[in-house]
Structure formats: structure tokens, C-alpha cells
Amino acid sequence: MAKCDVNIPPSSSYQSDHFKNLVHRAFSLVESMEAEESQRVVPFQLQFDKPIPSQIKIAEWNPEKDLLAMVTEDSKLLLHRFNWQRLWTISPGKSITSICWRPDGKSIAVGLEDGTISLHDVENGKLLRSMKFHTVSAISLNWVEDGRKIVNGNGCVVTYEDRTTRFFPPAPRIPRMPGLVPGDSGFMDESDDSFRELSDSSGQRFNILCSGDKDGTICFSIFGIFPIGKINIHNLVVRNPLVGNYITCQLINASICKVSLSNDLCHLVVLCSGVLAENETEASDNQISGSDPLGFHCLVLDTTIFSKRKNELHQVAQQASNVENLIEVVQTSVSVMSKQWSDAMHIFHEKFNSLTSLIIDHGLDSSPQEEFLSLLGGARTSPAVHQFLVNSLGEAGLKRVAKTVCGAGKELQTIVLDHLQPAVEIIGFRMGELRGLSKWRARYLGIGLDEKLIDSATEKAGMLLVQVERFMRILSSVVQQFSNFFSWLLKSVKMLMSEPSDQLLPFNSELVIIFLKFLYDQDPVGQLLDSTEFDHDIEVDLETKQRIQELAQFGGFLDSEYLKRTLMKEFQQMESCFKQALEVPFSTISKKILCADLLPLFPVASSPNLKSSNFPVSVSYYEEASQAVVNHVTGHQRLTDYTCFKVPDDTFSNIANCVGIARGFIDDSCNLENGRTSFEAVLLRLPDGYHCVDLSLYKEGQIVFLLNGVSTSSESSGNACMMILQAADLPFVSISRSIVQKSWRLHELQDSVVYLQLENEKVRGISHSVVAPLAVSASRGVACVFAARKRAMVYILEEDEDEISDSD
Incomplete structure (x- = not known):
């Protein structure tokens, strides 16, 4: 064993x-x-x-910071830190349909149901810009920064210098409307640089915001604020290489679900729903049997124009977007000045119109100006003037009117010096920069920068600057004459009431006469600010006309009639010329955004x-x-x-x-x-x-x-x-x-x-x-x-x- x-x-x-x-x-x-x-x-x-207090329907992380933006079911936008500390909450008043962060995380784009896209500051949620790129809900937003850096021969990253900062102080902000205080909705604080940082694209890398709406329209905007192209996916021309020809397709009832631009800016993938239909002459015999069903499709748009011409587009957008910002400053400045001066003139005429009634009541056939000239000349004071100055107006009422009118004049002068004039000067400089670019036809004509249209807009900017200078001189003269007129009236009231008037400010009798003849019932300041559609020709003396015509022969403005226009009319013409000049690049780029391919993925049940x-x-x-x-x-x-x-x-x-x-x-x-x-x-x-x-x-x-x-x-x-x-x-x-x-x-x-x-x-x-x-x-x-x-x-x-x- x-x-x-x-x-x-x-x-x-x-x-x-x-x-x-x-x-x-x-x-x-x-x-x-x-x-x-x-x-x-x-x-x-x-x-x-x-x-969480309410259900969330949209959420996006900030690409650079530990911040989460969320949209609630009742369309409130919340921003939380990673530790869930809430930073701010805003409610735009309309339904939010999409959100998207700027690539550097400094602002967030919010798409609304009415097609508006608003930009908000990451720090406090304040509204930086509101743009109406669409007419229906903006369903999808995608903000992409060019992934490539431009490097020179020394290996340094190249950024485009904005020469404006060499010659001008920082651009002015939009003035506040009277009665608003810092922090009111829609207006930035003076200490807040968020809007200026958003507008200043000189330090930004080239980036594009893409937005798609439920009706199939896709918009492209450089830096999120400068629109540069638009395409609608309803009518597409797609080349089918297998048959060697182009097929015109129609996406009926097309609705965009998602847009996504590649980091090299060469392609845009679009996911959408719609009924795909081809032209009858080019339709294949092997089409899907029966009626065309609603389907889910994938499109590729060829956007290589953004990559090939990004340097040119960057420089044009850098100048043009700042001009658009400054145009808004000018428009708001003129509107604020018009309202303030109109309110002041309303109070003045409301008080002094009672003198006309008193003259009629006393059976006199003279005018208020004649009565005041008689008083100034030392004649006996008429009962109507005495009653008006002593009883109807009085010393306190006169002081209130003087304070209102002269205060409004000083406010207008401040707005001109701090907002209007600097804005117009920078507009002229930036227009000149665009004019210089437009002369390089080999590079910039291909993106639609038309030299003649830019020249016209630049000339209009120069005319507007002359109009601002003229307005400032007229405003200063009018305010001075109003102040002199009120000083004389106050002394007259004191004399009529037998009160001492030694401590009052002196007045100039000649200026009082000029005021009564040319300003008492006329308003040259309000005429220059008039925004009505009626054309009001400003009288220009013969000597000035001849001088303008002589200057035109030495390179001056070709339009010699510009001084006959009001300040507001000149601004509107400048704005119109500038928009017309920008429409050409917009349409040129839009035509170069092509549909490279279309792929029907699967049918879906019918839904809106x-x-x-x-x-x-x-x-x-x-x-x-x-x-x-x-x-x-x-x-x-x-x-x-x-x-x-x-x-x-x-x-x-x-x-x-x-x-x-x-x-x-x-x-x-x-x-x-x-x-x-x-x-x-x-x-x-x-x-x-x-x-x-x-x-x-x-x-x-x-x-x-x-x-x-x-x-x-x-x-x-x-x-x-x-x-x-x-x-x-x-x-x-x-x-x-x-x-x-x-x-x-x-x-x-x-x-x-x-x-x-x-x-x-x-x-x-x-x-x-x-x-x-x-x-x-x-x-x-x-x-x-x-x-x-x-x-x-x-x-x-x-x-x-x-x-x-x-x-x-």
C-alpha cells in the first residue's frame, strides 16, 4: 500500500x-x-x-469658474457657487428658453421666448446688453471661442491693438434718465466696468455666439454683440457627391433643437426636426413611400468663412461693435437732453403764458414782449405786467422757474461734455479706422466692407461732430440769455415791491432785448433736439454758406446743406449710413454660410x-x-x-x-x-x-x-x-x-x-x-x-x- x-x-x-x-x-x-x-x-x-425651492428646467456650468447657472420653471435665473451659495437671482419678465456662457465665463447669454437675447454680468447679474436677433423663441445658444492662438515669429501671442486708447479716454457711458438713481434697472453704476469690459473686444480672442430659434433661423454674432450672419434652414441647397449635382431641399415646419459650432469655427452641426422635401424634378424614385413624415435630421453648415477670415472679421467687429455702443450713448444722450429741456420749457411757458391772458383781460392789444420792453425802457408799468410779476408769478415763482430752466441748461451742458461730445469724437475716430481697413480691398472687400459706404458714414460722423459743436455754442448762449432775463425780472419784481435790490446779480439790457426779440417765444435748443419726422430747416446765414462751399473745394464735406439739419436729424442720417455700410458684410457672410451635408436620422411622431x-x-x-x-x-x-x-x-x-x-x-x-x-x-x-x-x-x-x-x-x-x-x-x-x-x-x-x-x-x-x-x-x-x-x-x-x- x-x-x-x-x-x-x-x-x-x-x-x-x-x-x-x-x-x-x-x-x-x-x-x-x-x-x-x-x-x-x-x-x-x-x-x-x-x-431647491423650485424645479429647474435649464442648467449650465460656468466654463472657467465653479459657478452653476440655473433656470427655474417660472423663468428665474439663479447663479450658485459650487458650495451652493446663491450669488444672485434675476427675473427677465419673459420665459427663458436657453442659456449659454461666454467662453471666458464673464457673462451669460439668455435666450427669451420673444427672440430677445440678453447678456448679463456674472458678478451681479446686471443687464449688459439686450439684442433682438430673432422674432420667435431662441431655442439653442452656443458660444465658441477660436481654439487657436495667433503667434508671431517670436512665439508671442498676437492681439489686435485698439489704437483708440492712445488718443481718447475711456468711452463714455449711457447717461441716466432724470429721476433714476444708481442701481435702477437697466442702467449701470458709474463705478461698474462690466459694460465697458463687454464692449471692449480688444483683449478678447475671436469668439462667435450662435443662436437658433424654433422657426429654423440661425444667427451668428461676433463677441456676442455684433451680428455678422444669418441663415434659415427651411430652404437648403445640398450637394450630393454620389450623383454629382446640387439638390435643393426644403425642411417644412423646421424647428431647431441644437446648434453646435466647432472649436476651429469651420463647421456648425444643427439638429432639427422637420419634413424633408426635395424638388419634384430631382426627387428620387426610391423616396419613402406615402406622405413625407416629420423627421429628425442632422445638418452640417460650412462656416469656414469664420476661420479663413477671422483676422479681418475680428478687426471689423472690434471697431463696429464699439461704434454701435457709442451710437446708443449718443441716442440716449439726445433723448435725455430733449426730455429735460422740453420739461423746462413747458414749465417756463406755463408760467409766462398767464401774462398773455392778463393783457387781454385788461383790454390791451400789446404782446408780452412789448410789455417787457416797455418795462425795461423805464415807462410806466402796465397793470397787467404789475399783476403778473407781483401776484401771479411772484419772487418765489420766478426763482423756481429760473432754477428749473437754468438747471436744465447746465444739465444739458454736462451731458454734452461728459457723454455726447466724447462719444461722437470716438465714433469719428473709429469710423476712420474702418475707412482705412476698407481701402485694403484685397482683404476686406471679400467680407463685404464697402469703401464708398464707409466713406459716406465717416463723413456723416464728421458732420455730426460739427453739429454737436454748434449745439453747444447755441445752448451756452441760450442759457446765458435766460439767466440774464431772469436776473432782470427779479430786480424788476424787487423794485415793484419796493424791496432793496442791491445784492442781486447785474444784468445786461442789450441781452434782455435780444432775448425778448428772438428767444421769448422761440426755442432753438428744442428745435435742434427735435426728433419728429417733420423736417425743420435751420436758418444759416449767407456768409456761413459760402464758407462751407469753399471748404468743400479743399476736401471738406461734400454735403453743404448739413447745417440746415437739426442735431437729431444729423444723428439719424449718420446712424442710417452706418447700418447700411454694415448690412453688406452681414449679407456677404450670410451667403457664404453653406449647407455642406444633410442626414435624415429617423422619423418622429408629429409634434409642434x-x-x-x-x-x-x-x-x-x-x-x-x-x-x-x-x-x-x-x-x-x-x-x-x-x-x-x-x-x-x-x-x-x-x-x-x-x-x-x-x-x-x-x-x-x-x-x-x-x-x-x-x-x-x-x-x-x-x-x-x-x-x-x-x-x-x-x-x-x-x-x-x-x-x-x-x-x-x-x-x-x-x-x-x-x-x-x-x-x-x-x-x-x-x-x-x-x-x-x-x-x-x-x-x-x-x-x-x-x-x-x-x-x-x-x-x-x-x-x-x-x-x-x-x-x-x-x-x-x-x-x-x-x-x-x-x-x-x-x-x-x-x-x-x-x-x-x-x-x-
């Missing part, structure tokens, strides 16, 4: 004890493994869980509009992993676009609870020229028992999903989760491009659906039922999730090795 190496216990009791020890050690090992499993790091550390709130979508761009891949247009590393969207359950009969991910669409039109396609897509089937609430592309091709569990119990608090998925690891399928324009591309993926398994991904359970939106910050590595029971949870998406586990 072979020798056994196992020691047999000498007794059964020993065997029993040994077995118990083995069992005990096994249980201890299992408990240790369970304890180790429980101590394993839970993905996405919960930073905090806070209650598809919004990101009930139709989660996300678009982002990432640099190619290989450094050798370079964009042939920009010469920089090429970008790959990723588009992620939830597929409605009623889209296809055999596809439900799916999310689509597509990439490579922006380069597809170029590749089609070479007979190949770079467009790829994949359909992800979510786990049973879960549905997608929202999604967001993160960084490095990662996608964050927010899923809700399907609960069978009404008392359940919720069974949701947040998950990150690496898109590059998915089995993308190349999408073919046929000559049939109107075929749903996701049909090709029905047989290659990828089933998502939660246990194979980074998943964080959430013990609440969650709702949209999901706010993710790629720059800060955080995500904010909102629960149905009005709670906000902030998670850290970036995990450290020494991170401690947490629990809900």
Missing part, C-alpha cells in the same frame, strides 16, 4: 474541531471580502445633496417642436488622437464631432429604449468626394427597467447618462443611476450614403444594436427619481443632478486614488 501524506487525526473529536476551524476561516474570509467590497471606491463622489428638455441631445468636438491628422483648411489638428441623442420609442417597430451615438459627420462631405464615408454610428439599447432622462457628452469622447429606474411602487423614492461610457470603445458601424436623400440612416443599425450592461460600466446609484436637466462640466469635472422631489445633487466625476467611498 502506498504511503499517505495526509495525517489522519487520532480521534473523531479532533477531526470535528478541525472542520469547525476551516468553516470559521471560510466565513471569515467571505466576511473580509464583503467588507473589502463595501470599502471599494464608489464612482462619482457625492459632494452634497441640497433642497422637439426640445432638448423632452428630447435629450448633445454635440461636442474632440481633437483626433493622432497628432498627424491635420485639417487641410486650418492647418491645425483635425476635430471629430460626436452627436448623442435619445431615439424615441415609437421611431421603429423593433427598436425601443435606445440611444444613438454618431461621429465623423463634419468630415463626411470631404470624404465622399474620394468615394468613402467617415460617418459612423451605433445604437445603444439601455437595460430593461431603465429609461434615459438626459445625456451629455463629457471629455475625451466620454458620455454621461442619467437613467431612471422604472418603479412599480408608487411609494418608492426612486431608483436612478448616473453612468459614464467611453464612446471610443463602442462598435461603431459605418453608415452608407446612397443617392436617396430621404432615407432614414438609423434603419441600417437595427440589426447591430449594442446592449448596454450596467455591471460593465462606471455606475453610481441614486436613491431619488431624477429629472432633466443633467448639467456636466468638462473643465471642472463635476455633474449636477436634479431629483423629482426638488433636490440638487453635485457629483465629482474625476476620481482620485485616495478618494473615500460615500453613500447616498
